[in-house]
Amino acid sequence: MREPSPRVATDFDAIIIGAGVSGLYQLYRLRELGLATRVFESGSNVGGTWYWNRYPGARFDSESWTYGYSFSQELLDEWDWEEHFAGQPETERYLNYVADKFDLRRDIRFRTTVTAAHYQEDSRSWKIMLDDGTSCTARFLVTAIGVLSASVLPRIPGIESFQGQSCHTHNWPKEPVSFDGKRVAVIGTGATGIQAITEIAKTAGHLTVFQRTAQWSAPLHNARVTPEEMREIRRNYAEIFARCQETLGCFIHTADPRSVFEVTEEEREAFWEQRYGEPGFGIWMGNFRDVLVDREANRLMSDYLARKIRQRVKDPAVAEKLVPRTHGFGTRRVPLESGYFEVYNQPNVKLVDLAETPIERITPAGIRTSDADYEFDMIVYATGFDAITGAFDRIDFRGVGGTSLKDKWADGPVTLLGILVDGFPNFLMVMGPHAGLGNFPRAVEYTSDWVTALIRHARDNGITRVDATPEAAKAWTDHVIETNEGLLFTEVDSWMTGINRNLEGKQVRRVMRYSGGHPAFRQHCEAISAGGYRELSMA
Incomplete structure (x- = not known):
């Protein structure tokens, strides 16, 4: 020695x-x-992420039973997951349980x-x-x-002048926040914004969404875990974790070995319908092998999802604003949603496209864009992270x-x-x-x-x-x-390529992750x- x-x-x-x-x-x-x-x-x-991010609708997009720790058989035997994709409160309880169990x-x-x-x-x-x-x-x-x-706030003048309630989703208050009867603004439509918007719209007096970049998003298809399902999951934990070790992203999903162009148009459409109707990241991680590397394959997949958005959003003009134009499907981390697009069919929800009318400043009463002044009781900044x-x-x-x-x-x-x-x-x-x-x-x-x-x-x-x-x-x-x-x-501006338009010095793409x-x-x-x-x- x-x-x-x-x-x-x-x-x-x-x-x-x-x-x-x-x-x-x-x-x-x-x-x-x-x-x-x-x-x-x-x-x-x-809890880390699951301690801080208490915003409405916060949940993870990995299957709960693949997300928990695998190191302790006792822990696997004791913990029952309530939902297939657990929300923040359940995940925080789980991590507290782990901390207590192992002192x-x-x-x-x-x-x-x-x-x-x-x-x-x-x-x-x-x-x-x-x-x-x-x-x-x-x-x-x-x-x-x-x-x-x-967490990062946007570079918008006047943020400190707003006289109502405001917060970043990452620093959400521990005490309950009510939206009943309130005029609420959400700035940001990434994964966090999509989750928060869907929940806030259920009770807000009026919700205005300020969108800078539309996102490709697919249904989560969450559900409760029944006692029978939990028993089956527990019996199969070894197989589940082994499966995660085999896949590129440690999810249960793996890419289909076929190319988009090796199947007929009817087979391709049926395959995408199946993936769209299944829970979780199958539509992203389990798609045809060339969707994330071949431009034409990616265009076809993007066109499929654009049709889905147009089917789900009643106002054609609003639907077009929600169809991404700056990137193809899967080139950013894909948000999973639970009724997000239907939110824009509600009479109490308005979408403001910042590509058309950018925000000029935050005012004491609300938000000023290039064409209007909006008054709000609350501003939610879903503007992401460095x-x-x-x-x-x-x-x-x-x-x-x-x-x-x-x-x-x-x-x-x-x-x-x-x-x-x-x-x-x-x-x-x-x-x-x-x-x-x-x-x-x-x-x-x-x-x-x-x-x-x-x-x-x-x-x-x-x-x-x-x-x-x-x-x-x-x-x-x-x-x-x-x-x-x-x-x-790698050709897209996103947090996965080190880009953050809200920060000085974060405007050049960098390789940030191993692929x-x-x-x-x-x-x-x-x-x-x-x-x-x-x-x-x-x-």
């Missing part, structure tokens, strides 16, 4: 930032190693925000600064800060020689496996940039297990400094870029660990 050097005491063996899906599981795993671990969480409870809270410090983390070369440790002015040290620093956790790297940018991470992570990534992230960053020793990311996105907990469990194995290797061999080599980080980043070539989504699929991702990870971590510098 290698002798540890230098021998400098730290407050903790490891510090984890974030107590969401990733942080809870990583804490569980590091505890198994017997490591003194502390989690810092800015919220007042566990995780005793190692979590809530209402605490990490403001900075600086690597200390002399002690081979990290110094973590907190918002209360205190600090602590740890050998290893693990980020579990989420892909969509840094995705993937945004949460990293909001913490002052500094590596060897005081190098800023934000500066290092100014031209786009450079990582090894989306887990390590060269020049930032003992810094490990769970679901960082260049990781494979998809069914989140499935990817989280694998990545956290890999991180845990690396830390175990370091501990057992007396290693106190673990870093990616620059050559390995560049090679992985180049490979990530290559896996995105030929995919139509080679999770089976290939795991092969790369396992090759590195099986090869003795030659791509890492260890001391």
Whole structure:
């Protein structure tokens, strides 16, 4: 065994930032190693995404029984899912149940925000600064800060002048919010906006939707999980999780091996009707193999969904505004909806197309566009996130020689496996940039297990400094870029390509995720660990 050097005491063996899906599981795993671990969480409870995003209609689009943790048979045996696609309250209850069952809270410090983390070369440790002015040290620093956790308000003048109630969907109040009889505005029609709009329209006195970009959206087809279904799910958990490991996105859905052009028009239409009528992401992840790479195949699929929108929305002029013109189906993450398009048939709902009449400013009474002044009691900002790297940018991470992570990534992230960053020793990311996105907990469990194995290797061999080599980080980043070539989504402005029109410096497309699929991702990870971590510098 290698002798540890230098021998400098730290407050903790490891510090984890974030107590969401990733942080809870990583804490569980590091505890198994017997490591003194502390989690810092800015919220007042566990849950991460499912703690903060309490807006009406919030729910995930993975099947519930594929989304829960798989590591504990007891947990699988005890927990009954209520819906096939659980809403925020159910998911938050689940994560609280996990925290209680495994006594995780005793190692979590809530209402605490990490403001900075600086690597200390002399002690081979990290110094973590907190918002209360205190600090602590740890050998290893693990980020579990989420892909969509840094919320962004639009760059509209006058936001602070509005005299009614307003909030971003990410920072939704814990206390109940009533829309009864109120004039409500929702700005944004992405996945969050679609969910919130559908619910708010049910009770609002009047709802005005301000749409900048129309989205391709398909039915969720959610339903309650019956006791019989839950028993069947429980019997099949091993098969379900094995299936998730086989697919590119860790969902139960996989692409049809046929091309759009290998079937007749009638067969193609029947196949799309089947997918449109099924629950979940089958229409996106289980479509013909060339829909996301061939322009003509994508156009045909987009035309099919455009017809669906026109069938569901009674006013032809409104329907045309809801048909996307700037991107093809599936080139952005596809929102799943439960009656969204029918909302625009309601007399209490109005759609404002910002491509025609852009917002000029927020006023004390409401919103001013280029052609009208609107008065509101409430404004809801469903304007998304500074995705993937945004949460990293909001913490002052500094590596060897005081190098800023934000500066290092100014031209786009450079990582090894989306887990390590060269020049930032003992810094490990769970679901960082260049990781494979998809069914989140499935990817989280694998990545956290890999991180845990690396830390175990370091501990057992007396290693106190673990870093990616620059050559390995560049090679992985180049490979990530290559896996995105030929995919139509790379040509579209979206959070998946690093674009955010509400932020300065986020107007250039970057490769932010690995698109080679999770089976290939795991092969790369396992090759590195099986090869003795030659791509890492260890001391």
